[in-house]
Amino acid sequence: MGAVMAIYLDHNATTPTDPAVVNAVVRAMSESWGNPSTLYGSGKRARTILGDARASVAALIGAKEPEDIVFTSGGTEGDYMALTGPFLAHSGSKNHVITSMVEHKAILLTCARLENRGFQATFLPVDEKGRVDPEDVRRAITPRTLMASVMLANNEVGTINGVAVISEICHEAGLLVHTDAIQAVGKIPVDVESLGIDLLTLSGHKFYGPKGVGALWIRKRTPIISVLAGGAQERGMRPGTENIPSIAGMGVAADIAVGRLPQEASRLRSLRNRLWEGIWKAIRSVKAHGDLKTGLPNVLNVSFGGYDAEEMVLALDRQGIEVGTGSACTTGEPLPSHVLLAMGVSPAEARSSIRFSLGRANTEQDIDSVIAALIRIVNK
Numbered sequence: 001m002g003a004v005m006a007i008y009l010d011h012n013a014t015t016p017t018d019p020a021v022v023n024a025v026v027r028a029m030s031e032s033w034g035n036p037s038t039l040y041g042s043g044k045r046a047r048t049i050l051g052d053a054r055a056s057v058a059a060l061i062g063a064k065e066p067e068d069i070v071f072t073s074g075g076t077e078g079d080y081m082a083l084t085g086p087f088l089a090h091s092g093s094k095n096h097v098i099t100s101m102v103e104h105k106a107i108l109l110t111c112a113r114l115e116n117r118g119f120q121a122t123f124l125p126v127d128e129k130g131r132v133d134p135e136d137v138r139r140a141i142t143p144r145t146l147m148a149s150v151m152l153a154n155n156e157v158g159t160i161n162g163v164a165v166i167s168e169i170c171h172e173a174g175l176l177v178h179t180d181a182i183q184a185v186g187k188i189p190v191d192v193e194s195l196g197i198d199l200l201t202l203s204g205h206k207f208y209g210p211k212g213v214g215a216l217w218i219r220k221r222t223p224i225i226s227v228l229a230g231g232a233q234e235r236g237m238r239p240g241t242e243n244i245p246s247i248a249g250m251g252v253a254a255d256i257a258v259g260r261l262p263q264e265a266s267r268l269r270s271l272r273n274r275l276w277e278g279i280w281k282a283i284r285s286v287k288a289h290g291d292l293k294t295g296l297p298n299v300l301n302v303s304f305g306g307y308d309a310e311e312m313v314l315a316l317d318r319q320g321i322e323v324g325t326g327s328a329c330t331t332g333e334p335l336p337s338h339v340l341l342a343m344g345v346s347p348a349e350a351r352s353s354i355r356f357s358l359g360r361a362n363t364e365q366d367i368d369s370v371i372a373a374l375i376r377i378v379n380k
Contacts (some may be wrong), residue, residue: 006321008322010355012355013324015359016340019353024248032046032048056251057202059089062189070234071242073243075104082199083147085225092145094144096139100342101126102151102156103180104155107180108312124150129291130339148178151181152181155182158300164195167197171196178200178201180332183206185207186261186305187268199218200216207254208360215250230378268298270342271364278367289343298358304352306352307356307378308351316374
């Protein structure tokens with residue numbers, strides 16, 4: 001007998017690989033295994049895949065020029081490149097970066113590393129929904145500020161920031177602007193021109209592509225140099241022979257995502273609202289975090305007062321339901337979510353918080369099964 005399929009509600013941690021993506025990866029491995037930097041046939045075939053995928057990823061984020069896409073090993077590398085590269089390229093007195101307290105650890109720890117090297121970082125507070133106030137960005141700018149990095153959508157609570165307004169404020173002061181759009185791309189329409197940013201990070205496995213592949217979009221003439229030494233691949237920004245199979249898969253995943261927006265966003269928002277209403281009606285001690293009206297359509301972060309989140313996650317798992325306790329990258333740490341704490345949530349509430357993040361395969365029946373399971377667990 002095969003394994004029983006779980007109800008999977010942790011799509012912000014990772015998404016199941018789309019079958020068409022798997023086929024593209026296998027096909028690239030078996031038929032287009034050449035080095036794209038070579039001149040002969042197998043290299044040309046790999047180079048064609050590389051170009052097609054670059055165009056597909058560019059289309060997903062509204063980038064007009066595919067060559068502005070630099071392929072990476074994923075979101076963490078892209079974030080590190082986006083923050084560190086401009087400082088390496090700058091030889092003047094600017095040594096200050098502005099970010100927020102609710103960024104992914106890939107940003108927070110990169111800023112901490114920069115601070116260890118003598119740079120300065122300002123970590124802005126957020127409101128009770130998890131939003132950064134653009135005016136706080138304005139007030140944080142000094143003559144020594146080089147850039148700002150504010151995430152487009154939060155991975156734990158789904159709150160969407162006003163990045164376009166932040167970009168306008170920063171550009172008036174001559175700053176570069178980066179946004180970590182890893183949780184937004186593929187879930188909501190993302191357009192780099194409308195956002196007005198200079199750098200954007202995305203990751204393939206967040207929109208049904210392979211793990212271990214991502215991209216950094218870099219606007220032309222942005223002062224940045226590679227954080228790695230090596231070959232001239234990816235415009236010299238990311239040395240090393242490109243991971244053609246995974247890049248091919250991400251290109252297909254990007255094409256599929258473009259075709260499904262915004263219909264899928266509307267469907268997921270309806271399912272997410274059904275989940276919240278069902279939980280709230282049955283368990284009145286619960287509290288939702290984030291912004292259900294304007295946040296990501298697939299995310300619901302809920303505190304179950306008096307219950308330990310990890311115990312509830314394990315209890316749900318025993319019933320064939322997979323959910324998260326916030327950020328997958330902090331699972332196992334004894335501290336409550338830094339995102340929820342920054343939003344003013346108490347440590348006790350944060351420790352009782354579960355993140356439900358929905359995806360393409362989820363149905364109304366799944367949602368009703370999850371609500372029933374939660375009621376059984378709480379009643380026990």
